[in-house]
Amino acid sequence: MTHDVGLSRRAFLKTAGATLGPLVLCRRGLAAEEAPANRIGLACIGVGSMGMGNLKSFLWTPGVQVVAVCDVDALRRDEAKGVVEKHYTDQKPTGGWKGCAAFTDFRECLAREDVDAVCISTADHWHVLCALHAAKAGKDIYCEKPLSVTVQQGRVLSDAVRRYGRVFLMGSQQRSEWRFRFASELVLNGRIGQVKQVKVGLNRGRAHDPVTPMPVPKELDYDLWVGPAAYRPYHKDCLHYNFRFISDFSGGQMLNWGSHHLDIAQWGLGTDRSGPSQVSGKGDFPTDGPYDNPVTFSVDYVYANGVTLNCSTANPSGVRWEGSQGWVAVDRGRIAAEPASLLKAALGPEAVHLIDSRSHKDHFVECVRTRAETVAPCEVGHRSATMGHIGNIAMRLRRPLRWDPAAERFVDDDEANRLLGRASRGPWVLA
Numbered sequence: 356m357t358h359d360v361g362l363s364r365r366a367f368l369k370t371a372g373a374t375l376g377p378l379v380l381c382r383r384g385l386a387a388e389e390a391p392a393n394r395i396g397l398a399c400i401g402v403g404s405m406g407m408g409n410l411k412s413f414l415w416t417p418g419v420q421v422v423a424v425c426d427v428d429a430l431r432r433d434e435a436k437g438v439v440e441k442h443y444t445d446q447k448p449t450g451g452w453k454g455c456a457a458f459t460d461f462r463e464c465l466a467r468e469d470v471d472a473v474c475i476s477t478a479d480h481w482h483v484l485c486a487l488h489a490a491k492a493g494k495d496i497y498c499e500k501p502l503s504v505t506v507q508q509g510r511v512l513s514d515a516v517r518r519y520g521r522v523f524l525m526g527s528q529q530r531s532e533w534r535f536r537f538a539s540e541l542v543l544n545g546r547i548g549q550v551k552q553v554k555v556g557l558n559r560g561r562a563h564d565p566v567t568p569m570p571v572p573k574e575l576d577y578d579l580w581v582g583p584a585a586y587r588p589y590h591k592d593c594l595h596y597n598f599r600f601i602s603d604f605s606g607g608q609m610l611n612w613g614s615h616h617l618d619i620a621q622w623g624l625g626t627d628r629s630g631p632s633q634v635s636g637k638g639d640f641p642t643d644g645p646y647d648n649p650v651t652f653s654v655d656y657v658y659a660n661g662v663t664l665n666c667s668t669a670n671p672s673g674v675r676w677e678g679s680q681g682w683v684a685v686d687r688g689r690i691a692a693e694p695a696s697l698l699k700a701a702l703g704p705e706a707v708h709l710i711d712s713r714s715h716k717d718h719f720v721e722c723v724r725t726r727a728e729t730v731a732p733c734e735v736g737h738r739s740a741t742m743g744h745i746g747n748i749a750m751r752l753r754r755p756l757r758w759d760p761a762a763e764r765f766v767d768d769d770e771a772n773r774l775l776g777r778a779s780r781g782p783w784v785l786a
Contacts, residue, residue: 362760363618379681383403395723396469398423398494399476400461401487401594402435405499406476409526409716410435412423413474414442415715418724419724423456425464429574432457459576461485465492472723475499476526478598479605480584483508484783486733490519495723497716499526500614502736504605506744506763507776511785523731524719525736527618529687531712538674538685538692543707552663553620556670557612558652559601562641583783593645600646602747607648609743613666618731618739619685620674622662622709626736630742630760631656631664638750654746666746748774 356466397419399410402497403426421439426432439455458464465488472495475485483503496516497511497569502525503509516523531536542550568588571577577589584603587593598604599611606613621627634656638649653667664745673686683692692698702708712718741763748771749756759767765771779785 370582393461393770394418394420395720396420396422396467396471397474398425398464398467398470398472399435399474400425400433401466401475401477401481401499402426403428403476406474407431407435407438407497409476409497409577410438412716414439416720419716421455422469423458423464423467425458425461427576427580429458429459436677444510459579459731462488465489465494470494472497472522472719478580478594479505479610480583480598481605483785484514484583486513486523486786487512490515490521490523493519493521495522495719496733497524497526498736498739500618500736501606501610501743502614502733502740503744503778504610506741508785509740509744510763513737515735521738522719522722522726522729522771523733524715524722525733526715527615527731527739528715529615529619530622530710530730531715531718532687533713534685534688534690535619535622536709536711538676538683538690539619540702540707540709541697541700542623542676542678543625544702546681546700547676547678547683547692550624550662550676550678552665552677553624554670554675554677555613555616555666556672557608557616557621557666557668558672559668560607560648560652561597561646562650563592563597563600563644563646565644566592570741572609581780583779584702586780587645588780590645600648602647605648606740606743606747608668609649609652609654609746610674610740612705613743613746614736614739616621616672616674617666618735620676621739621742623674623676624658624662627738628656629736629778630745630758632659632758632760633657633755634745634749635755636666636746636750637753640750648747649750652746652750654749656742656746666742676718744775 397413402410402424413421424432424435436455436457473489475482475498477485481500482498486498489496569590571589593601598732600607636654638652640649641647651668657666675684681693709720712730717732745758754767756771759766
């Protein structure tokens with residue numbers, strides 16, 4: 356493999372996909388055939404449970420070298436640094452391995468010249484700000500779902516990603532699993548006839564007894580963890596996975612699992628860049644304790660063409676589209692249809708075909724090199740999160756709402772529109 360040695364490292368990365376064939380790599384480590392300048396330098400921001408899983412996956416992704424990790428928890432940060440350094444030491448890569456940098460503040464990560472892309476796996480209320488800073492710094496972005504904690508945040512980030520020309524992949528891994536893609540293609544190609552209704556099943560949320568503030572662990576920069584959200588005293592049960600059940604930090608299961616299954620429902624409907632026109636719902640909200648997102652819920656959406664979608668903790672997990680000539684249902688590890696012959700259907704070249712991504716991480720790297728749009732771009736991640744946001748708003752207001760997906764506003768409802776955004780704790784503001 357050859358390239359013009361006069362190109363800058365970043366310029367080469369931007370043009371490599373268009374001018375070069377696939378890089379010669381080994382699944383057991385970076386191959387000697389690839390020079391360090393050709394690799395995509397990755398920083399992993401947020402290295403908790405999901406973040407550590409993403410980091411380990413990227414360590415084995417051809418064409419990537421993890422050059423930095425960042426976390427406000429020093430124990431997690433140091434563990435991640437050790438995992439990276441052990442991996443590359445064990446693989447004995449050629450080409451100037453100098454160790455893995457480690458940071459508490461993500462802005463220091465983004466200032467590094469050797470960082471070409473970031474993997475953001477922080478708590479949900481940090482996704483947009485981290486990604487927004489990354490876009491402005493010229494980094495490509497892999498970001499865990501849900502995209503945002505408000506509709507307003509999502510719109511700001513999607514516009515910024517487009518304005519700065521960044522490659523963005525939402526961590527909606529189901530779009531890189533053949534069952535979800537095939538089920539959506541069956542629906543899009545009319546194999547179940549005219550779609551009448553969709554049923555989406557999500558996991559239940561959680562409640563928690565009232566808590567008493569606890570001392571902040573010495574390894575945790577808690578003020579930075581809270582960041583733009585409303586400040587509350589520290590308690591161990593309000594961080595890490597459990598932050599999802601606190602509305603200051605996330606949107607409950609409507610955003611956590613909804614960003615997966617509502618995303619696929621819209622993929623199959625062909626509405627993943629728009630949305631419904633009506634929403635209503637009811638939820639069982641905790642009455643005390645720190646968790647305030649609904650535990651059980653049922654939310655109904657109506658689209659302009661009359662299709663209805665029910666999202667409920669009472670429905671079987673996954674997505675089921677029902678049409679005039681049959682149905683198809685999909686969940687992780689399972690796909691079913693009526694008639695069953697649909698599962699053997701051949702979709703010819705004239706059919707609607709969705710992006711065929713077999714591996715989310717490999718797909719991200721490919722798109723970074725080619726500058727192609729990903730299977731789950733920022734605008735789609737924003738629209739999927741919006742489904743959860745407007746559902747939560749309808750439940751909290753306890754009345755039906757009319758939604759304009761083009762304007763991203765509720766129709767003639769100032770009270771509901773005020774809930775589309777929220778103030779940020781200084782100095783963390785959207786700009």
